[in-house]
Amino acid sequence: MEILGNLWNAVGGLLLIIVAIEVLPGVLKRASRALRYGRESKPDARALADAYENADWVRPYYAVIWDLRVNWAPHVGGVMRAFSAPGLNIDAGGLRRTWNTVNNAAVTRIHAYGGSTMMGFGVRDDWTVPSLLSKKLNDAGYPVEVVNFGQPTYTATQAFIAFTEQLAQDNKADVTIFLDGLNEAITAEQNGVAGTVFNAAIRADEFNLMQPWRRGDLLRHALNAIVPRTMRRVRTLEELLSPAAAIGSGAFKITPEAIAPLSRDVAGHYINTLCMIRAIADDNGTRPLFFWQPSLFSKKTLSDYEEANKNDGAPVPALRGELFRTIYAMVKSDPVFQSMPGAVDVSDLFDDSAAPEFIDPFHLAEKGNDVLAGAMLPHVIKAIQARKG
Numbered sequence: 001m002e003i004l005g006n007l008w009n010a011v012g013g014l015l016l017i018i019v020a021i022e023v024l025p026g027v028l029k030r031a032s033r034a035l036r037y038g039r040e041s042k043p044d045a046r047a048l049a050d051a052y053e054n055a056d057w058v059r060p061y062y063a064v065i066w067d068l069r070v071n072w073a074p075h076v077g078g079v080m081r082a083f084s085a086p087g088l089n090i091d092a093g094g095l096r097r098t099w100n101t102v103n104n105a106a107v108t109r110i111h112a113y114g115g116s117t118m119m120g121f122g123v124r125d126d127w128t129v130p131s132l133l134s135k136k137l138n139d140a141g142y143p144v145e146v147v148n149f150g151q152p153t154y155t156a157t158q159a160f161i162a163f164t165e166q167l168a169q170d171n172k173a174d175v176t177i178f179l180d181g182l183n184e185a186i187t188a189e190q191n192g193v194a195g196t197v198f199n200a201a202i203r204a205d206e207f208n209l210m211q212p213w214r215r216g217d218l219l220r221h222a223l224n225a226i227v228p229r230t231m232r233r234v235r236t237l238e239e240l241l242s243p244a245a246a247i248g249s250g251a252f253k254i255t256p257e258a259i260a261p262l263s264r265d266v267a268g269h270y271i272n273t274l275c276m277i278r279a280i281a282d283d284n285g286t287r288p289l290f291f292w293q294p295s296l297f298s299k300k301t302l303s304d305y306e307e308a309n310k311n312d313g314a315p316v317p318a319l320r321g322e323l324f325r326t327i328y329a330m331v332k333s334d335p336v337f338q339s340m341p342g343a344v345d346v347s348d349l350f351d352d353s354a355a356p357e358f359i360d361p362f363h364l365a366e367k368g369n370d371v372l373a374g375a376m377l378p379h380v381i382k383a384i385q386a387r388k389g
Helices: 002-037 060-066 129-139 157-169 182-192 200-206 212-227 228-241 256-283 304-309 317-333 335-340 366-388
Strands: 069-074 076-081 083-085 086-089 108-114 144-148 175-180 285-292 344-347
Touching: 060 083, 060 086, 060 108, 060 317, 108 129, 108 157, 108 366, 129 144, 129 175, 144 256, 157 175, 157 256, 175 182, 175 256, 175 366, 182 200, 182 256, 182 317, 212 228, 256 317, 256 335, 285 366, 317 335, 335 344
Parallel strands: 108 144, 108 175, 175 285, 285 344
Antiparallel strands: 069 076, 083 086
16 A cells, blocks of 8 residues: 555656646746736737838737638648638638729739738738739739739649649639749758658658557657647657667758758759649640749848848758758759749849848738739739730
8 A cells, every 4th residue: 555655646746747847837928928918928029020110000910810720621731711800811712812903894813822922921911912913903904803822831832733723623814923932942941852841741740640550649749739848858858868869850950061952953843843834824824924032031131120030940040041042043043944934033122122121031021012013013914915915
């Protein structure tokens, strides 16, 4: 009985330690945030971006944006779930609300594909690139209907698949726009290979997780969710006790020697994807336009905020800029890209701007989207005119 009593005391003590590790820090953190911010969650740092110029809509926007969820979807991986908040509205099909005028005249149909920049992360519905293009085209005398197929994290490959899915449903546009670049670089930075998806290692770890032969992995994930702080300490202890076992177990980390070959692979994969889109678009009577998007990493003058946040989330912060610049240089200098009809490089749009333009390493504020849409406008008008013959 004494042994059982001692065992019970040991188990009880262990449970108390786990409760202390898991509960107390959270309670203290929430109390601290409530005192500092008037709410239990910490405000998104992007709400303080100088490119927003203290606009009053920003903080309420960021108070809800992370409530937006993505549902699994075949082939492409995921699409946004229906959502409604001031300035941030997603329909039942997972598409962002886009400004379109009511016009009885025959309209030109435009479909826009891309990642979170095209979708409009960090901006209101009427200030996404598709909404701004719709406004500018209508103001220029071109009645259009623009549909925003942009989705968070989509790469050019996922946009290509989404495009073909719409064609399979006989949903064809007169002009089809693609905005790519940064997600090709981000996924290469994360995964060390070209042409993959965001957080590929996590997606692979989740695959078939409910199958009986993965019960051990399921238990691990459950413990990580239930007692995350305790499990982090267990992993740290394991690495201390067995350093050799920890080598190679983490996320991919770029090295200086890997930048050039990885960048060549990324550029080649992207350009081959454009060639496939181009061929399919031509066969289906839509005019494709491929815009290589602006990047913070070629901007010559960064604001204090842009400088402080340019490496957020980077596995190897010291090499992010070099990797992104190398990928961009290889795409821009590729003769196939340079000679491809409809391929447009707008990556240097903000290179000489001394004003703050970016709200994080990848996304523009509303005024930046307006400039980007303005740069895209003449190319879209040219495509509309060519489509009409």
